[in-house]
Amino acid sequence: xxxxxxxxxxxxxxxxxxxxxxxxxxxxxxxxxxxxxxxxxxxxxxxxxxxxxxxxxxxxxxxxxxxxxxxxxxxxxxxxxxxxxxxxxxxxxxxxxxxxxxxxxxxxxxxxxxxxxxxxxxxxxxxxxxxxxxxxxxxxxxxxxxxxxxxxxxxxxxxxxxxxxxxxxxxxxxxxxxxxxxxxxxxxxxxxxxxxxxxxxxxxxxxxxxxxxxxxxxxxxxxxxxxxxxxxxxxxxxxxxxxxxxxxxxxxxxxxxxxxxxxxxxxxxxxxxx
Numbered sequence: 001x002x003x004x005x006x007x008x009x010x011x012x013x014x015x016x017x018x019x020x021x022x023x024x025x026x027x028x029x030x031x032x033x034x035x036x037x038x039x040x041x042x043x044x045x046x047x048x049x050x051x052x053x054x055x056x057x058x059x060x061x062x063x064x065x066x067x068x069x070x071x072x073x074x075x076x077x078x079x080x081x082x083x084x085x086x087x088x089x090x091x092x093x094x095x096x097x098x099x100x101x102x103x104x105x106x107x108x109x110x111x112x113x114x115x116x117x118x119x120x121x122x123x124x125x126x127x128x129x130x131x132x133x134x135x136x137x138x139x140x141x142x143x144x145x146x147x148x149x150x151x152x153x154x155x156x157x158x159x160x161x162x163x164x165x166x167x168x169x170x171x172x173x174x175x176x177x178x179x180x181x182x183x184x185x186x187x188x189x190x191x192x193x194x195x196x197x198x199x200x201x202x203x204x205x206x207x208x209x210x211x212x213x214x215x216x217x218x219x220x221x222x223x224x225x226x227x228x229x230x231x232x233x234x235x236x237x238x239x240x241x242x243x244x245x246x247x248x249x250x251x252x253x254x255x256x257x258x259x260x261x262x263x264x265x266x267x268x269x270x271x272x273x274x
Contacts, residue, residue, distance in 0.1 A: 030251065036244035037061055044241045064245030069230055074249075077226040079142050080217075081210040084149035088157045088206045091150070093199060096161025097187070101170060111162075114155045122152060126219040133220060140222045148220060149210040156209070157202055164198035165191065208254050 036044050039053040041060050064070060098104075099111060129148060130139065138144040168191045176186040217229035225233065231246040238246075 030255075033244055033247045033251065036240075037248040041239075041241045044244060060241040060245045061248070064242055064249060067242060069225070070227070070249075073225050073227045073230040076142060076221075076224055077211055077228070080146045080149060080226055081207045083143070083146035084153055084210045085203055085206040087146070087150040088153040089161075089199070089203050092154050092157030093161045095158045096163075097165045099158065099162040100165035111159075114158050117155050122213070123215040123219075126216045129216070130219050139220065140224055142224055145217060145220050145224075145226070146210075148216050149213055152213065152216070153206040153209055157206060160202040160205075161195075161199060164195045164202070167198075168194045204257050208257050211253055212250065 032049070035049065035051075035053055037060055038056050038058065039046075039060060040055070040057045041063060043050075043053065043057070044060060099107065126148075133139040133141070133144045172190050173183075173186040176190045177183065181189060211226075212228060213226075214228040214232050217226045218232055221229055227246075228250055231238075231243075231250065235243065
């Protein structure tokens with residue numbers, strides 16, 4: 001018994017150590033970017049780096065925000081993210097509901113096909129998409145890029161909403177129908193309120209995914225670049241303050257998203273129903 005207790009304690013300690021190391025691996029670059037962003041432009045080049053900005057300054061961040069094209073590309077990123085987020089939910093949520101509620105021929109094959117679309121790298125698909133959009137007269141367009149981001153986000157949306165709807169017992173919808181609701185109103189009044197937190201979390205994930213996407217944005221836009229595409233295209237000629245501030249500016253929505261959505265993360269996978 002004593003030996004088993006020691007082994008469990010060692011196993012728990014090892015788990016904590018691995019978790020701490022992974023946290024440091026993820027958080028240290030974010031910390032470094034934040035320190036450099038809130039340093040002066042001259043302070044960015046100081047080595048060794050201080051633990052905290054000395055002095056704390058928004059000079060570097062203002063330099064990035066006031067750079068040519070940043071505000072326009074930020075608005076483009078917001079427009080593209082909102083359009084793709086809405087389209088992904090409008091198309092993906094009904095598909096997820098169908099997977100969760102109905103048994104039909106080819107359902108497993110359809111689910112596998114949805115997952116398999118994620119195996120194609122975006123950078124490979126972007127070139128033929130660029131040629132297609134050029135032939136259609138849609139190249140360098142906010143709408144065309146939003147459609148591509150919608151296609152990228154759809155597999156995630158379908159699978160997650162399917163899991164969320166599966167976590168709501170079908171018997172509740174059937175009970176609502178016995179009390180006078182039809183099929184649609186039962187879904188709206190019974191299922192949707194319970195599934196809404198998970199759907200909202202999936203929606204915000206779609207927004208952040210579109211906001212951070214860079215490869216398709218670089219290839220499919222020239223004058224109407226999104227913010228990640230603008231920063232990516234200028235990396236070879238931009239100074240270090242621009243790079244650090246750009247990384248922080250792009251990263252900020254994801255950090256805010258995680259702060260507000262953390263309590264809904266488990267809802268993304270639905271509830272376990274015995």
